[in-house]
Amino acid sequence: MARDTLELGSVKVRILDDGIFITDAGNVFGKGKKAKIRGAMHAVLVETGDALVLIDAGFGPELPEALEGRYEIQRQSTLMDGLKEAGHSVEEVTHVILSHLDPDHVGWALNPPDFPNATVYAQRAALDEAREMPEEDGRRLAVSAVERGVREGWCELLDGDGEIAPGVRVEVRSGHSEGHQIVWIGEGEDLALFTADLAPAKIWLNPDLIAGVDTDPEAARKNRIEVLTEAEERNAPVILYHEPKDFLVQVRSSDEKGFEAVPLED
Ligand SMILES: [Zn+2]
Numbered sequence: 001m002a003r004d005t006l007e008l009g010s011v012k013v014r015i016l017d018d019g020i021f022i023t024d025a026g027n028v029f030g031k032g033k034k035a036k037i038r039g040a041m042h043a044v045l046v047e048t049g050d051a052l053v054l055i056d057a058g059f060g061p062e063l064p065e066a067l068e069g070r071y072e073i074q075r076q077s078t079l080m081d082g083l084k085e086a087g088h089s090v091e092e093v094t095h096v097i098l099s100h101l102d103p104d105h106v107g108w109a110l111n112p113p114d115f116p117n118a119t120v121y122a123q124r125a126a127l128d129e130a131r132e133m134p135e136e137d138g139r140r141l142a143v144s145a146v147e148r149g150v151r152e153g154w155c156e157l158l159d160g161d162g163e164i165a166p167g168v169r170v171e172v173r174s175g176h177s178e179g180h181q182i183v184w185i186g187e188g189e190d191l192a193l194f195t196a197d198l199a200p201a202k203i204w205l206n207p208d209l210i211a212g213v214d215t216d217p218e219a220a221r222k223n224r225i226e227v228l229t230e231a232e233e234r235n236a237p238v239i240l241y242h243e244p245k246d247f248l249v250q251v252r253s254s255d256e257k258g259f260e261a262v263p264l265e266d
Contacts, residue, residue, distance in 0.1 A: 003248055003264060006237060009187030011167040012047040015239060015247060016082035018058025019075030021104060027070055029212050039201065039242035041104055043079050044194055045086060046185055051165035052088060053095040054115070055183050055194050056241060060107020064141055067103060079108055095164050096120045099196030100177040101130045101142040105241075110145035113154050120149055121164055123172060124157040125179025129215065139177065173198050173227055175220025176211065182227060184236075191236045199224050200242035205251060205259040228259045237264055 006013040018041035025035040044055040058079045063071055083090065093115040098106050101122065108114050127147075133140040149155025158181075161171045170181040176197040183194040198220065199205055207224045210217040228251050231238050240247045240261075249261035 002245055006192055006248070008167070008185060008190040008192055010048070011186050011190075013185055013192060013239075014045045014047075014082075014086050016043045016045055016058075016079045016086075017041070017077065018043060018079040018082075018107070019073055019077075020244060021059065022072045022074065023070060026212070038244060039104070040244040040247065041079070042239065042241050042243070042247045043082075043108075044183075044185070044239055045083065045088070046165070046168055048165050048167045051094045051168070052092050053097065053165050053168050054083075054093050054109070054118070055097045055168075055185075056099050056105045056196065057096060057109035058107045059104050060109075060111045060114075064103050064107075064138070066136060066141055067138060071104075080114075090115050091117050093118045095168070097164055097168070097170060097181070097183060098122045098126075099182065099194070099241075100126045100180045101139050101146065102177070102197070103138040103141055105196070106142050106145075110142055110149065112145075113149065118154070120146075120155045121158055121170070122146055122155065123179030123181055124159055125172070125174070126177055126181075127157060127179075129178035173223040175216050175218075175223050176214050178215060186236075189234070191234055192239060193227070193231045193236045194239045194241070195227065196241055198227060199238075199240070201240050202243055202246060202249070202261045205257065205261060207258040225258070229253070232259070235265075 004015040025037045041058040046053040096109045130139040163169045169184045185192045214220045251259045254260040
């Protein structure tokens with residue numbers, strides 16, 4: 001079992017698991033790629049002061065109808081089981097941060113509000129972009145739920161960087177989507193980084209690997225280099241949302257690949 005907890009000063013981090021999705025590589029890398037790829041969904045639970053923060057929210061109870069045939073989900077347990085195992089109920093969650101609006105990141109948060117006492121945070125720029133996506137795009141599916149959340153008061157739109165709870169700071173790093181946000185977690189020098197889909201798995205630590213689904217590949221590349229450089233300088237563990245096994249790593253710059261993952265130091 002891979003390590004799935006971190007203590008960063010008084011901030012406690014637990015990495016949850018919402019199963020594995022399988023899809024054609026073409027859905028990730030762009031048209032014409034025939035291989036299948038597997039991705040995990042490692043949402044992050046942060047206990048900090050009186051707040052219980054969930055960062056990203058998996059695929060939700062079931063695959064959205066619009067993605068049937070394109071994605072398959074395999075699960076032994078869900079994010080909700082992990083929350084319970086961590087000793088928490090859905091009522092205790094106070095904040096849910098959505099890195100962006102792709103369906104594999106928002107599932108348990110918008111369908112309907114599964115966390116009755118939480119505020120869900122998304123960037124306004126991410127919503128604006130999702131509104132402009134083609135009908136069949138996964139990102140577009142979140143628009144009506146986010147708009148409803150804003151009307152009903154359980155969703156808050158952010159306009160840039162900010163602290164969501166003590167020791168939980170979002171930073172906009174676009175490229176994969178507009179208004180894509182990463183999260184720095186921790187206290188003082190004791191930080192970890194949630195990269196979301198800016199660098200969601202070990203292969204994506206290479207800045208030159210560009211996803212067909214990145215809306216702005218050049219921004220993705222530049223932001224990936226800047227953010228991973230900062231993580232290395234700060235010696236901050238990096239949480240890789242879509243990496244099935246080694247989802248908690250340190251990053252080191254490497255001549256051939258840009259960056260590589262090394263096991264976490266104790
Ligand atoms: Zn994703």
